[in-house]
Structures are given as C-alpha cells and as structure tokens.
Amino acid sequence: MEFASIILVLLVLLTAKCDSCPGRCLCCMNDICGTDSRGMEQTCLEGCKDGYHQPRCMWPCPDHCQTCRQSDGVCQTCQPGFYAPSNNCSSACDYTNCACVQSICDNCLDGFYDVGSHCDSVCSKGCSEEKCNDDGTCECKANFEGNECDVCVIGKYGENCNINCNNENCRCIDSTHCISCRPGYFDLSTFCSKQCSVGCKDICSNEGHCTCLSQFSGRTCENCKPGYHGKNCNTPCSNGCINGMCNRDGSCKCSPNFTGRMCETCVARQYGFFCDTPCGQGCTDNTCYKDDGTCNCEFNYKGALCNTCNDGYFGNLCNSICPDRCFNCSTSENCYTCNEGNFGLDCSLNCSANCVGSICGKSNGLCLDGCLDGFTADSCNDSCDGFCKTCSQTNSTYCTSCFDGFSGSECKCIPNCRCELNSEVCNECTNGFEMKSKDCKCNRSYCLNSMHCTTCQNNKFYTFNDTCCECNKLCKNKQCSSETHCLIGCDDGYTGANCADLCTDYDHDCTKCSQNEHFCVQCKGGLTPNTDGVCAVQCRETCVNKECDAKTGRCHLGCIRNFYADKCDLVCPSTCASVPNKTRCDNYGRCLHGCIEGYNGVTCVNATTTNTCDSSAAGIVGGAVGGASTIIIVIIGIVLCIQRRKQQKKQSESGSQVRFSNHNPFIIEEQERHYQKLSDRHNTTARVQDEAYTELQTNSMDYERVDS
Structure with missing residues (x-):
C-alpha cells in the first residue's frame, strides 16, 4: 500500500497543473508558470516569491534570508533583525527592535519607532496595524485621535476608547469626569450639553463667552447688531420699524403708515418704500402690493396699478360704458380706438368688408393689413382684374398670385401649358397633357388602358377623343359623367348647368344653394334660410315676441325678463x-x-x-x-x-x-x-x-x- 501511495503522489506531481500543484509553481512570482527556454516544464518564468528559489520555486532560502537567487539559492537580502547576506544573514542586529545592514540600527521594526534611540519607543495601541512613523505619528484606529493616536475621540474613554461618556460632546476620563468640550459646546457642569451661539467666531469658553462674528453682538454673541435680525443676524430690519431697530425675531414698533408684526406691510390704501403712496382707485378692496402698488383690479379698471379705465369704460370712476362700436373711449362721443370693423372719431363708420380682418385706420378707414383675395386699392373696394387671386394694392391689373395653377401677370396662362414669351397665349401643352381646346386638362395617364382609352380611372375624369380629361373643378367632389354634367351637383356656393354661377349672386349670405333654382339651403354663421329660401337671422327665444333685425339679430322690442344686451344673449x-x-x-x-x-x-x-x-x-x-x-x-x-x-x-x-x-x-x-x-x-x-x-x-x- 505504501509503495502504491508513493507512485500515486509522484504521478500527481508530474501531471498536475500549476494552479493546483502542492509544491511546484506554488510560489511563482505573479503566479506565472510555464515551459522555459530549455524546454523544462512547470517552471516559474518571472522568478520566486520572497523566501523561495529553484526553477519551480520549491526550495526555501537559507535561514534568515528574505530573498535568494532563483538558480542557486545564494542569499540576496536578510529578514528584519539580521544582516550579512554573504554569510546567509547569520548575523543578528545589535538592537532587538532594529533592522540593520550591519550592526548599526538603520530603521525600526513594525510596532516601534525612533531610530535615534535604537527603536526603544513602542507605537501607540491606537495606531492602525500598530505601525507608526519614526516620530510616532500614524493613522488611527476607530475611536482614537491625535498625531500619535494616543487620545480617545470626544465622547469615548477607556484603555481601548470603547466606553461612552455621559454626553457625546464631552471629553472624559471616566463616566462622571468631563475635562473638555467638543468645539461649539460649553458648560462642563452639564457635560457640555449647551451649544455655543451661532454668532461665535471661534470656540466659546466654559461660560459660553466668545469672539463675535461681524453681524452679532454681546458677550455670548446671542444678539444681532443694530438693524438686523434672523437666525444668522443677516436680515435687515423692515424699513417700517422705528429707527430701523427690531428684535431678534424681526418684530418691532411701526413707523406711521406701516403695520404688521414686523412692520413689513403698508396700512390699507397705501404702498411704496415709505408706504406713503395711495393705491390705484380701481384696486380690489383698496389693497395693493407694498413694493410696486400692483393689485387685482375691479372689473371696470385695468393696468398694473388699476388706475386706468378698462376697455369699454370711461369716467372719473370708470363706471360709464363706452358705445358698442368703441373698444375704449374718453366720452360717449370720443373713441380712442374702435372695435374691429369700425372707424371714425366716434367709430360710427364701417371699415370695408374687403379689409383683411375687417381692420382699418381709425382716422381714414384705409385697410391696414391689406385686402382679401380678389380686392385692391387703399380701401380694398376695387376688384382685382381678370383671374388674379391677389393683386398689387396699387395696380389692379398686376396679379401677385393666381387661382388653380394659372400663371402670368394676368393669370391667363393655363396650368400645364407653355405660353408665348411676354404673352399668356398657350403654345402647347406640357407634362404629358394634351388638348389645348380643353385647356390642357386631358392626359392618357388618367386612362385605365392608355393604348385603348375607353374608360377612365375614376369618376373624376371623362373620356374624350381617346384620352381622359379632368372634370369641372366646381363639380361636387370633382365627379362628372361628361364635360357638362356633374354626377352629384356643384360644390357649395356654386350653381347652374356648368356650376359657373355663384350662390351669392342671388343672396349675399348664401353659402349653399339649389343647382336648378335660386333657393338657398345653407347660410353664413348665425343665419338660416326662411321659407322663401332667403338667408335671415333666426331670432333668439329671449327676444320679446321673437322679433329681431333680420341681418344683425338685434331684438326690436327688447329682451324677456332677466336677459340683456342687443341680442338678448346674456343672462x-x-x-x-x-x-x-x-x-x-x-x-x-x-x-x-x-x-x-x-x-x-x-x-x-x-x-x-x-x-x-x-x-x-x-x-x-x-x-x-x-x-x-x-x-x-x-x-x-x-x-x-x-x-x-x-x-x-x-x-x-x-x-x-x-x-x-x-x-x-x-x-x-x-x-x-x-x-x-x-x-x-x-x-x-x-x-x-x-x-x-x-x-x-x-x-x-x-x-x-x-x-x-
């Protein structure tokens, strides 16, 4: 069993990868392991970590060596407390807490400081990782402070500074003995529970005394300097305070014309810096804003100060009503400006109906914004010549725009036509159109079959001489069956066999009429056809006996109860x-x-x-x-x-x-x-x-x- 185990271990060592090998490459610098230039596998290509050498960094350096050469293990640097690499760092430093190159003390080991005293001083326990600089300074652990981290933070005490003082603003030596206060607090007898005034320039004494910031005053800097108030004493007292003096909260005694706890507002009907200017007579409740006198106006006044009569009113109290034709006036006979459609001193004259927006000059009645399409002259009472849509306001014969694609200074050159130079006579049709006799309104592209044009694409065209021509533009929806017959009648406003007549030729207010007889079926806004087919005003229910002017709608006999105005349309x-x-x-x-x-x-x-x-x-x-x-x-x-x-x-x-x-x-x-x-x-x-x-x-x- 033992022999088998040894064989298994050898196999693992020979075949294992670098990141899992229990010995080989385990201590490679930067963990880089691979095949070297000689073909040797599993070698540390960038050297070994401190304390190891050999191609695979598997052998430790000699005792007390910090680093050694990878190829042969020769000692290069010593561990702290030892020196003489040439002798495998076998020589110990003369001083226990020192690191040295020879026997002298070059620097201190971790946890000690002061090389000049052979590192006899121990770093404070408050130092992070118990390491410090040669002068004893260091970075502090939690709850410690000071250059050498040897003092508990305010609010903590004890050997490890982990016990709470009675008040977090107190520096204490035990739970009942407070020796100093956190900056901004005072009174050791109450464990620094009192806060220095916000007016203190720096820390305050145990009695709360301090040097004041510029805007504060008093031994404890609790008061504002004269003329100011507020938490930071930087808000000026109201100019309504007597002599400009006020309390810390801004309250004060008021000068004449001022009122309010802080004397910041004017008495009723007054405004201004000194509250000595009367509000406008049209201000609601006789009240206006102190700074500029602006206010909400009564219905018959206007302007920021409500001191001007509203449009439509005049008189000392603005309670007289201007005539309907006046936009505003000074008397019932003298209008400043007229309502749209009127002009003259008393606005009793009517602007030309052909003025754009019915707007004309008050003094002369001349149209200010030009003429409606088709009209010209200063008062727009002349018609443009020929086929002009619009024309020069000084020359009725010169067209500035044309209807329906016509062109030329006289709008006589028909659409899709090339006219002679300086003439409006059509020479030939263009853009695929043909039939000069039909005003170049025919085109084979309108045919279903351009080779044999017997049917047009839709009812907006009719067939003529192997082509399709456009229907009369005045046909309803531009649909026709022939040149002279509209399928569903004329466009609104036109009548006659060829839809060439205007409904307004028979009734000025008619917008839609019968195609076969002079009978109006639809009128301009506010008017309706009567039984004779004539446009007239439909009198309101609210006129007495429903009698009114057929054109203006004004009630002849006045209004029924609780209605008013000329047309009795207001309640x-x-x-x-x-x-x-x-x-x-x-x-x-x-x-x-x-x-x-x-x-x-x-x-x-x-x-x-x-x-x-x-x-x-x-x-x-x-x-x-x-x-x-x-x-x-x-x-x-x-x-x-x-x-x-x-x-x-x-x-x-x-x-x-x-x-x-x-x-x-x-x-x-x-x-x-x-x-x-x-x-x-x-x-x-x-x-x-x-x-x-x-x-x-x-x-x-x-x-x-x-x-x-």
Whole structure:
C-alpha cells in the first residue's frame, strides 16, 4: 500500500497543473508558470516569491534570508533583525527592535519607532496595524485621535476608547469626569450639553463667552447688531420699524403708515418704500402690493396699478360704458380706438368688408393689413382684374398670385401649358397633357388602358377623343359623367348647368344653394334660410315676441325678463336682487333692484356687510347709473329708507312685527309715484308708463301681521 501511495503522489506531481500543484509553481512570482527556454516544464518564468528559489520555486532560502537567487539559492537580502547576506544573514542586529545592514540600527521594526534611540519607543495601541512613523505619528484606529493616536475621540474613554461618556460632546476620563468640550459646546457642569451661539467666531469658553462674528453682538454673541435680525443676524430690519431697530425675531414698533408684526406691510390704501403712496382707485378692496402698488383690479379698471379705465369704460370712476362700436373711449362721443370693423372719431363708420380682418385706420378707414383675395386699392373696394387671386394694392391689373395653377401677370396662362414669351397665349401643352381646346386638362395617364382609352380611372375624369380629361373643378367632389354634367351637383356656393354661377349672386349670405333654382339651403354663421329660401337671422327665444333685425339679430322690442344686451344673449347676474315679474338688470347688465344679501356694486359682484336699507338704496342707485334721473332716484332711495326705518320703529313700539312676502306696499306706492314723476319729467311714452304701472301693480303683495 505504501509503495502504491508513493507512485500515486509522484504521478500527481508530474501531471498536475500549476494552479493546483502542492509544491511546484506554488510560489511563482505573479503566479506565472510555464515551459522555459530549455524546454523544462512547470517552471516559474518571472522568478520566486520572497523566501523561495529553484526553477519551480520549491526550495526555501537559507535561514534568515528574505530573498535568494532563483538558480542557486545564494542569499540576496536578510529578514528584519539580521544582516550579512554573504554569510546567509547569520548575523543578528545589535538592537532587538532594529533592522540593520550591519550592526548599526538603520530603521525600526513594525510596532516601534525612533531610530535615534535604537527603536526603544513602542507605537501607540491606537495606531492602525500598530505601525507608526519614526516620530510616532500614524493613522488611527476607530475611536482614537491625535498625531500619535494616543487620545480617545470626544465622547469615548477607556484603555481601548470603547466606553461612552455621559454626553457625546464631552471629553472624559471616566463616566462622571468631563475635562473638555467638543468645539461649539460649553458648560462642563452639564457635560457640555449647551451649544455655543451661532454668532461665535471661534470656540466659546466654559461660560459660553466668545469672539463675535461681524453681524452679532454681546458677550455670548446671542444678539444681532443694530438693524438686523434672523437666525444668522443677516436680515435687515423692515424699513417700517422705528429707527430701523427690531428684535431678534424681526418684530418691532411701526413707523406711521406701516403695520404688521414686523412692520413689513403698508396700512390699507397705501404702498411704496415709505408706504406713503395711495393705491390705484380701481384696486380690489383698496389693497395693493407694498413694493410696486400692483393689485387685482375691479372689473371696470385695468393696468398694473388699476388706475386706468378698462376697455369699454370711461369716467372719473370708470363706471360709464363706452358705445358698442368703441373698444375704449374718453366720452360717449370720443373713441380712442374702435372695435374691429369700425372707424371714425366716434367709430360710427364701417371699415370695408374687403379689409383683411375687417381692420382699418381709425382716422381714414384705409385697410391696414391689406385686402382679401380678389380686392385692391387703399380701401380694398376695387376688384382685382381678370383671374388674379391677389393683386398689387396699387395696380389692379398686376396679379401677385393666381387661382388653380394659372400663371402670368394676368393669370391667363393655363396650368400645364407653355405660353408665348411676354404673352399668356398657350403654345402647347406640357407634362404629358394634351388638348389645348380643353385647356390642357386631358392626359392618357388618367386612362385605365392608355393604348385603348375607353374608360377612365375614376369618376373624376371623362373620356374624350381617346384620352381622359379632368372634370369641372366646381363639380361636387370633382365627379362628372361628361364635360357638362356633374354626377352629384356643384360644390357649395356654386350653381347652374356648368356650376359657373355663384350662390351669392342671388343672396349675399348664401353659402349653399339649389343647382336648378335660386333657393338657398345653407347660410353664413348665425343665419338660416326662411321659407322663401332667403338667408335671415333666426331670432333668439329671449327676444320679446321673437322679433329681431333680420341681418344683425338685434331684438326690436327688447329682451324677456332677466336677459340683456342687443341680442338678448346674456343672462342678468344671479347676485342681482329679484322682483316678481320684473327683470333683474338693465340692457348693460347693471342690477336694477339692488343685490342679494352679501353683495354690492353696480353688477353685484362684490361682497358686503351693509344693512338692508343701505342695500335697497344701493340697488336703486345701481339701477339708475348712467341715466338722466340719477340724482332724483338717489333722493327717493334715501326717503324710502327713512320711511322704512320709521315704519319698523313704529311696529316695534306697538309690540308687533309686519312680515311681507316681498315688498312693503308703502314702498310700492312710493315707487308708483316716483315712476309717474319720471315719466312726466322725461316725456316718457304712454306705452312705457302703462307697462311700468302694470308691473308695479303686479308686485303688490298681501302682508300679514304677526304678534311679536
């Protein structure tokens, strides 16, 4: 068995690979093993690791040799503590902790330092791997610090610096004795639990005293220098603080016109650096931003400062409405700018319908953005000549673009045709087209079979003289059966046998008409054909008796209840107070009978807390804004309020209360007299007087007396 085992081991040694051999190549430098130049297998090609030699690096170097020659094992360097390689490093250094070349101490062994003292000093236990430099400095293990890693970090103590102090900010020698604080903390008596002020320039004393940063003051640097506040004392006090002085939190006593805890805002209705500039009169709630006076505007004001009347309004309070034709104005007769389509001092003149965008100069009515296709001249009232799609605005005969592929300065050179030089007479067809007599609209490529053209590709062509020609472009979907017959009629807007006539030739507002008779079936937006096939406005449900202008849609007899505007297409604000059988607002949307509880203003869009009497008066005034009888109505409103208060007082004294279903009969009676006076004073027609009186009678309600 022993002989067999030996044979097996030899076989393994001879056949094993380098990375698994128990001896051969095991100590090769860089683990590189292979066949050398002499053909010897399993040799270390780049030499041996320290301590070994022989081609396969299987033999150890002599005792105390650090390295030896690979070929013969001659000692080259010694292990630490020994010297004399020529003598196989058999000589030991004179000093135990030294490494030497001869007997003297050249450097220290690991764990020792100070060559000058023969390495008698031991590295600190806090040194990483217990190694240190010749002056004792080293890299520290965890929980140690200092140049020589001989001190526990703050918050730790003990031989191995692994025991926690009572407070992590304390450097201690045991759990109860704190000898110093972590930088930024103070008070040894409380184990350094107090933090130095953020105003300290450097560390603070055990009492918290320190040198202050520039923006702090005080022995402990807890206070800001005058005029500043905040955590870092770098925020200036508000300019609203008296003398510019404030507390650490920014609070202070305010100068005039300022308010707020930090005096950082202006009092109501003021803005500016010193809060001495009034806000714009159109600012909502009379409030604006302190810095620049900008604010949210009431509906009739505009501009960043809300000090300009909104488009469509004028007057000192911007509560007068410009005429419909004005975009904005200074009076009802003087418009600054006109709405699109109008011009003139009062914008009462109409721009030419041929102006692009219906935009023209306010003073002269000249088209500003050019003419619609087919028109020319300053006012675009002249037509372009010939077949021009567009033409020069100064020369109606010079075409700048043509319709449907035509070309030339007069748009007479037909598509797919070569015309004579300086002429628009067609010489010959081009691009595979033929038949000059058919305006070069025929091409064999349109045939199903170009050799025998008896059928065209589809209904957009018709056969003619062994070719296929394009259908009339005005045929619906360009489909035809012959040159003169459209399969499904004409394109919208055209009529006649050859679709050559325009529907607008018979009715200016017609966009689609019958091909065989002058009967419109579709009109421009807002218009519909009547029973005679003529385009007219369809009056809204909301016009009285549904009567309106056939072209503009303006209601002849006004609006039904609770609608307003010329076409009666707007609903009175829901916040307007309601009166039975009466409309809530006038033709401009202004509330006639005041507002529901909680709102005020001309159109009742603002919240309010005014009393009932004031609201009633406001409703009467609001209903009369812009009218000639404003002063009279205001006086009547005041009288009614006084009478109403007297009535309420009288009822209270009598121990009872009057509850009305709607309006007090006394008020209705006063209103009757008021309407009669207005009718007489302003020569109101008898019809309006009758209608006003009828409505007042309808509003009369029964009332009941309830014991208080």
